[in-house]
Amino acid sequence: MIAELGHFALILSLAVALFQTVVPLVGATRGWPAWMDSARPAALAQFGLIGIAFAALTVAFVTSDFSVALVYENSHSAKPMLYKITGVWGNHEGSMLLWVLILALFGAAAASFGEHLPPALRARVLSVQGAIGASFLTFIIFTSNPFLRMNPAAFDGRDLNPLLQDPGLAFHPPFLYLGYVGLSMSFSFAVAALIEGRVDAAWARWVRPWTLAAWVFLTIGIALGSWWAYYELGWGGFWFWDPVENASFMPWLLAAALLHSAIVVEKRETLKAWTILLAIMAFGFSLIGTFIVRSGVITSVHSFASDPSRGVFILAILAFFVGGALTLYAARAGTMTARGVFAPVSREGALLLNNLLLAVAAFVVFVGTIWPLVAELAWGRKLSVGAPFFEQAFTPFMIALAVALPIGAILPWKRGRIGRAVATLRPAAILAVAVAALTFAVSTGHSALAVVGAALGAWLIGGAAIDIWQRAGRQAGRLTRLPRADWGRVTAHAGLGVTFIGISLLMAWQVEDIRVARVGETFTVAGYDITLAEVEELPGPNYTSTTAVMQVARDGRPVATLHPEKRVYPVQAMPTTEAAIHSGPFGDIYLVIGDPQQDGGWAVRSYIKPFAFWIWLGSGLMALGGLISLSDRRWRVAAAARRTPGMVPAE
Amino acid sequence: MRRAILGLALALSLPVAALAVQPDEVLADPALESRAREISQSLRCPVCQGENIDESNAPISRDLRLYVRERLVAGDSDAQVIDAVTTRFGEYVLFEPRAEGGNLILYAAGPLMALVAALGAWGFLRRRRETATPVVALTVEERARLKSLMDQDS
Numbered sequence: 001m002i003a004e005l006g007h008f009a010l011i012l013s014l015a016v017a018l019f020q021t022v023v024p025l026v027g028a029t030r031g032w033p034a035w036m037d038s039a040r041p042a043a044l045a046q047f048g049l050i051g052i053a054f055a056a057l058t059v060a061f062v063t064s065d066f067s068v069a070l071v072y073e074n075s076h077s078a079k080p081m082l083y084k085i086t087g088v089w090g091n092h093e094g095s096m097l098l099w100v101l102i103l104a105l106f107g108a109a110a111a112s113f114g115e116h117l118p119p120a121l122r123a124r125v126l127s128v129q130g131a132i133g134a135s136f137l138t139f140i141i142f143t144s145n146p147f148l149r150m151n152p153a154a155f156d157g158r159d160l161n162p163l164l165q166d167p168g169l170a171f172h173p174p175f176l177y178l179g180y181v182g183l184s185m186s187f188s189f190a191v192a193a194l195i196e197g198r199v200d201a202a203w204a205r206w207v208r209p210w211t212l213a214a215w216v217f218l219t220i221g222i223a224l225g226s227w228w229a230y231y232e233l234g235w236g237g238f239w240f241w242d243p244v245e246n247a248s249f250m251p252w253l254l255a256a257a258l259l260h261s262a263i264v265v266e267k268r269e270t271l272k273a274w275t276i277l278l279a280i281m282a283f284g285f286s287l288i289g290t291f292i293v294r295s296g297v298i299t300s301v302h303s304f305a306s307d308p309s310r311g312v313f314i315l316a317i318l319a320f321f322v323g324g325a326l327t328l329y330a331a332r333a334g335t336m337t338a339r340g341v342f343a344p345v346s347r348e349g350a351l352l353l354n355n356l357l358l359a360v361a362a363f364v365v366f367v368g369t370i371w372p373l374v375a376e377l378a379w380g381r382k383l384s385v386g387a388p389f390f391e392q393a394f395t396p397f398m399i400a401l402a403v404a405l406p407i408g409a410i411l412p413w414k415r416g417r418i419g420r421a422v423a424t425l426r427p428a429a430i431l432a433v434a435v436a437a438l439t440f441a442v443s444t445g446h447s448a449l450a451v452v453g454a455a456l457g458a459w460l461i462g463g464a465a466i467d468i469w470q471r472a473g474r475q476a477g478r479l480t481r482l483p484r485a486d487w488g489r490v491t492a493h494a495g496l497g498v499t500f501i502g503i504s505l506l507m508a509w510q511v512e513d514i515r516v517a518r519v520g521e522t523f524t525v526a527g528y529d530i531t532l533a534e535v536e537e538l539p540g541p542n543y544t545s546t547t548a549v550m551q552v553a554r555d556g557r558p559v560a561t562l563h564p565e566k567r568v569y570p571v572q573a574m575p576t577t578e579a580a581i582h583s584g585p586f587g588d589i590y591l592v593i594g595d596p597q598q599d600g601g602w603a604v605r606s607y608i609k610p611f612a613f614w615i616w617l618g619s620g621l622m623a624l625g626g627l628i629s630l631s632d633r634r635w636r637v638a639a640a641a642r643r644t645p646g647m648v649p650a651e
Numbered sequence: 652m653r654r655a656i657l658g659l660a661l662a663l664s665l666p667v668a669a670l671a672v673q674p675d676e677v678l679a680d681p682a683l684e685s686r687a688r689e690i691s692q693s694l695r696c697p698v699c700q701g702e703n704i705d706e707s708n709a710p711i712s713r714d715l716r717l718y719v720r721e722r723l724v725a726g727d728s729d730a731q732v733i734d735a736v737t738t739r740f741g742e743y744v745l746f747e748p749r750a751e752g753g754n755l756i757l758y759a760a761g762p763l764m765a766l767v768a769a770l771g772a773w774g775f776l777r778r779r780r781e782t783a784t785p786v787v788a789l790t791v792e793e794r795a796r797l798k799s800l801m802d803q804d805s
Contacts, residue, residue, distance in 0.1 A: 235671060235706060242701050344776050352776075356768045364761040371748070371757050379753055384695045386703070386746030393761050516674045594673070603674050 003068050006056025007147035013049035014137040016042055020130030024123035036123035040111040043126050046133060047108035050101045057146050061088050067153035070146045076159035076571055078542040086169045087160045093146035095173060100136050102181045124192035132184055135317045143310050159571035168228030176221030176248055180286040182214025183251055187283035190276045194328045199272040199336050204265035209630055215255040216626035222248050223619035234577030236590050236607050241390040246369040247289030250362045254282040257358035260351045268340030268348055273333040284322040291318055343415040350408025361397040402456040405493060406463020410470055428462030453504020460497025464490040488629025495621025502614030511608040516601040526608040529553045535602060543567040548593040564593040588612040671706050678720055687720050690732055695744045
């Protein structure tokens with residue numbers, strides 16, 4: 001009964017979405033206020049109805065209602081409660097339902113906070129949101145309905161893929177979707193602006209917080225996913241250049257570019273057409289990401305539920321929205337006149353360079369990701385493009401970006417002088433050289449990766465410190481009175497530097513040891529004495545675990561006692577490794593227990609991963625920087641001060 | 652019958668339980684072993700989804716890892732080992748596609764796009780400077796609206 005209620009709410013929400021698409025748009029064209037205003041209750045109703053459907057599906061999972069096919073296929077009565085709930089989106093149908101729920105959430109947010117938007121713009125934005133919602137609701141109802149019953153009902157379910165039975169599943173997909181779908185707001189604003197033929201500073205001011213929010217969510221989502229891979233897969237890899245990772249990385253790069261170009265539109269009223277194009281592309285790549293994951297055209301470790309016929313449907317949605325928006329863009333882009341004039345060496349010029357590097361980097365990732373598909377269609381060649389290619393092709397753009405970033409951030413608007421900016425940054429340059437020398441001295445084998453990465457990281461962090469110091473007029477007392485947007489900017493830029501250091505030092509310096517150890521045996525890895533003290537079999541709620549007790553000491557002093565596990569989930573007959581990690585500021589000790597050996601020992605893997613924590617610390621700082629910037633009171637103050645149409649703030 | 656099912660269950664669950672590089676595969680010579688690791692990280696497991704043979708748990712990956720080491724011990728160069736594996740399984744196993752034929756497009760795409768974008772940006776900057784026009788005066792309606800707004804505020 002509850003499943004049917006959810007099913008009914010889902011169908012009703014499609015009807016509401018169709019209404020929301022058509023009526024406000026007609027109203028905006030004809031200038032009928034009542035029709036335009038109908039978008040707001042429609043957006044709220046759509047959110048409410050999809051919320052009911054999502055709640056109904058959650059109830060089915062929580063109560064283990066195995067008469068619902070989806071629950072039977074992805075759940076089990078013995079599964080812990082947390083994974084019964086997260087299992088709702090640990091499958092194709094449920095994750096698409098979460099996708100539209102978040103889409104409707106953004107629509108409802110725009111409807112609620114959009115009081116100061118010009119009514120016609122608001123109606124058009126909500127109409128475009130409604131159209132996106134309608135197409136994905138159609139997709140769900142006709143190709144991926146989560147509420148289908150099966151008769152007779154099963155006695156018990158087939159359980160969730162054990163790799164997904166992890167707290168990571170609770171947060172990684174929702175954050176990622178908040179990011180993907182958040183970009184739909186930027187897209188809707190871009191399309192609405194194209195229909196109106198008007199892009200100005202007020203428009204940019206509206207789009208920026210939405211893009212910033214989406215980018216923050218994407219940053220968190222991607223970082224959580226990579227951290228999850230790091231501790232769950234059992235050897236500490238954190239990024240694989242897998243098609244699905246790339247699919248989330250491309251929108252991230254483009255959202256970062258959009259964030260920066262919207263600043264130029266807002267402050268200087270130029271780069272308008274480019275910003276609109278970026279907004280369209282950023283969401284376009286979110287859709288491409290959805291297509292890649294859901295169609296399975298490119299095989300990937302993430303495609304746990306894929307089906308070609310669904311892929312075609314999503315491709316059609318993609319073609320309709322991106323094709324339509326680009327057509328509109330081609331027709332209208334010429335009418336967007338730029339106002340501000342600037343010299344190549346200026347803040348605007350630097351932000352343009354930022355956009356160029358980020359967009360080309362995203363393009364490189366895109367070409368590499370779809371290349372196997374292209375090669376197969378064009379020449380019938382089956383080939384692979386993986387980490388070695390991406391590392392070569394992508395890294396140069398990130399190096400250029402890191403070199404230019406601190407200089408660009410302190411250049412003045414309109415016209416600047418590179419020499420002067422570099423002179424200001426001299427302390428950061430000295431810091432970078434010192435760090436490079438130190439890294440060179442410390443690393444065995446003199447890895448260029450470690451030296452360049454650490455130096456660039458130091459340059460970014462030092463540059464951010466000088467940036468904020470300059471903004472405060474070199475007076476410590478004024479640091480606290482700076483706008484939050486300034487703090488947000490330098491926090492995010494420094495975060496990028498921290499991530500640079502983490503990635504390069506981890507990749508250059510990690511130590512690995514694979515061996516057979518007997519219980520009681522002590523061995524040494526990179527200065528750590530590791531003892532396999534004990535191995536025991538323990539029962540878990542829905543698995544059996546082989547847990548090892550391992551003691552780590554350094555110079556005779558105990559460092560940590562770790563419990564790596566190997567689990568077997570009987571329902572899916574699948575083993576997982578649960579690595580034990582001792583995390584420290586300068587490196588992690590990462591231990592994995594393997595199989596028993598014939599002669600009585602155990603396969604044991606030990607990794608020393610220097611600066612691993614810095615990767616996620618840096619990502620966290622980037623997200624935090626975005627949040628600080630988002631909390632800037634200028635967004636709200638402007639709301640109270642200016643009520644003129646066309647100059648409207650974010651919240 | 653029950654024993655058969657149990658045996659089947661064990662057979663299904665045991666082989667996959669072997670994880671990635673096993674201690675018995677590791678070569679005694681650390682230099683050779685590190686070359687073997689490097690090579691296995693650039694070779695794709697033929698039956699898995701996007702994993703290299705170094706990380707993969709599939710039996711074929713273990714065979715390939717052992718084969719790579721065998722060739723290295725026999726004195727082959729890295730390139731020879733990779734060629735030998737590619738001859739058997741096709742270019743699908745190469746995570747770094749060969750820069751030849753159509754693949755040149757893949758390798759050239761990034762630099763070319765950067766060049767095009769740089770030229771485009773340069774053109775944009777030049778045009779901006781040439782067509783730099785003074786700010787257009789407000790239209791009559793805009794001026795009237797501005798006036799009414801200013802009056803409202805004060």
